[in-house]
Amino acid sequence: PKNGKYAARISQSLAPGNYRLKVGAADKSGELSNELESEFFAREAVVNNAPVVTEIFISDTAFVDQETPFVIQVKAVDPDPEDAVVRVSFQILDPTFTEELISGDLYDDGSHGDAAAGDSIFSVEITSAFASWRFGNFNLYVQAVDNSGKSSLSLYKSIPWGKKQLGEAPVISELGAPDTLKLPADSMHVVIFVLSVKADDPDNPNDVKEVFFNTYKPDGTISKSSPLQMYDNGASGDAVAGDQIYSLRAFLVYSNDVGDYRFEFQARDYSDLLSNKITHIITVIK
Template identity: 35%
Template structure:
């Protein structure tokens, strides 16, 4: 016989349900792996000198799935060896100052003040946290600081750089640079000098040149020839970033020179289009359109290659179809100047003549002459 349920139990059940649903807030989960900023690497000097005579820099490499612009700050905090006391905290910068070199390159730099150690050598812990603009933060990134009471080996310094500030097309493959370096430990301690070439609107070097020391006694002058022509992206302002390194691996503060590459700019040129003359709309097999692009200022000067399509009735398809030279999207070989795109048609396409118009654009906005090709779609 079924048990008899008292009528008084229903108000109790209702009360419990009301308490459950009014005492909590329903939240949809967020995949934090895809939204959190993250720290991929930290560069810390092997030794932190208590009596440092030069800035001691810490560099944090950070990024964000939404882009580096979404990173609000990189904070650090230093603790004693037993981790029971915080002795200092600060911010790492990617602003091109406060010890940072290139603004917006994802390398966040802090100048560490040895005064926070109160003259006590030993091992300390340092913790880094990245915050985005919505105050999301990454898991803490930790490392150790080896603080010593020793005489610091000082890094070399670049005293001067001699290079012309305007370069013509005729001079582009033989730009002479001359760098004078000083080292507190003596000129023999300087082992190498480098020149990193940055083309316009980039934060990564296009090429790094090694300079050679002049064969003069007690002289620390390094010279080299920079080839702008083969590493060109057209006319504009280029940056030369000079760095010296000593026998202990310490690097100088970089010295940056800006030069203007003054050359006549040329629009890209399209040639050698590979495309069918006709297609059957009943065949959905992908086909690849290929076109060769040349630019007198080099392929790096080409920023966009695309085509547009007109239907048989003369109306234009809204989409602009970008073509690629990256080894993907139907392209076979990256960087060979052949831009490609894999395309398919279907039974939804009207029969008739479709007009394909191909164009390319360079960094200065110059566009190529259009190349037009007709493809007839049949049953």
């Protein structure tokens, strides 16, 4: 403001063609300045549309236990005849949507796994290394950019995971559990104890899907709460997350029967193979 420069917006709609613009000024006494002239051409307005990603094609499965070729193909077009898609990019996030595993560009030049140049099918061949021993569906996003710099909306597709081979069953060991527990003195108190077991898998420690135990009461019947899951998350009685020691904090209450309780511990992997079984007796006394 007040810098000696004046501006005005032409609100009138102009037909396409050549126009001459004359500009003059007048002071407060009405004296007129010289006039300046300029010519400009008005053309029909053209809306610059963003490109569109219409389809995503991917390999059927991202294998977690073997590195195999993984192909991503995208159909991307620009609605404007004078514009073109110049870049298509992809991003793959982990199953929790919190970590980027891999990102890059797709190509329509007959290379990098692209079958035919210039057919609006952008492709890239990578490997399933991004999925290595991670379990859960992965999350693919793709986006296109045109020659004028406009970006398409991101298109999403879920990538299923799988295993090429069953592999070997998990193994549990190093059970930690008391041998004897004394009932609390009354119903106002409880006895807290921790059960723990080490679980590993010959294929990969991440292949352990769950560790659990069943409890059998002194009369031989199974506890209604069975099976109970054990955790390696630094909570629920587990001391350290990710150390392959699975634990659970348990409680003994006044109403529990006295006698021998049988605990059977096992692990299961992502091929649904069961581990060896460890049996332990805890004797509850008054």
